[in-house]
Amino acid sequence: MKHLWMALITLGLLCGTTAPAQAAPAVWASKNIYVYDKTPTGHYPVAQAAEYWDNDTKTNVNFIYTRQPCAAGTQCVTVTEVANLAYPAIGKASRHLTNGVVVSATIGLDSKYWKTENYAHERSLICHELGHILMGPGHSTHKNSCMQSINTGDKYPDADDLAKVRSLYKLP
Ligand SMILES: [Zn+2]
Numbered sequence: 001m002k003h004l005w006m007a008l009i010t011l012g013l014l015c016g017t018t019a020p021a022q023a024a025p026a027v028w029a030s031k032n033i034y035v036y037d038k039t040p041t042g043h044y045p046v047a048q049a050a051e052y053w054d055n056d057t058k059t060n061v062n063f064i065y066t067r068q069p070c071a072a073g074t075q076c077v078t079v080t081e082v083a084n085l086a087y088p089a090i091g092k093a094s095r096h097l098t099n100g101v102v103v104s105a106t107i108g109l110d111s112k113y114w115k116t117e118n119y120a121h122e123r124s125l126i127c128h129e130l131g132h133i134l135m136g137p138g139h140s141t142h143k144n145s146c147m148q149s150i151n152t153g154d155k156y157p158d159a160d161d162l163a164k165v166r167s168l169y170k171l172p
Pocket of ligand 1: 128132139149
């Protein structure tokens with residue numbers, strides 16, 4: 001009987017902490033999203049990080065890496081180096097919406113981070129910021145996900161991240 005009580009209490013707590021339903025996050029309108037890399041050559045592996053999200057053939061997302069400014073009217077993520085991010089931030093992402101639809105975005109990467117961190121950490125950072133560009137502000141609690149809020153290793157979009165992107169960007 002005692003065990004049943006414990007089970008009921010636990011169940012009650014779990015139900016009590018269920019988050020309320022949230023409005024669907026804003027998404028991009030169409031498949032092709034240009035990633036305009038303005039960072040200095042050799043500093044950040046922007047193209048390699050973009051491939052992680054782009055390689056999932058089950059989503060309607062196509063990141064197109066470019067070193068050329070995006071053409072007018074195209075969906076564009078501009079990636080730059082930025083100085084003096086407030087510690088402990090090493091990157092930032094912001095999305096610009098028109099009528100509730102994402103039309104462009106910017107990513108800022110700390111101008112010092114590439115000097116002190118290894119390739120895997122740099123790529124994980126960019127993977128993280130590109131994830132925000134697609135999904136909005138949420139973070140993952142999974143240790144192998146690049147959407148974890150702490151950048152501690154070689155991380156990727158994990159199965160849950162990709163499932164979320166697939167639900168937001170269904171193939172037509
Ligand atoms: Zn984040």
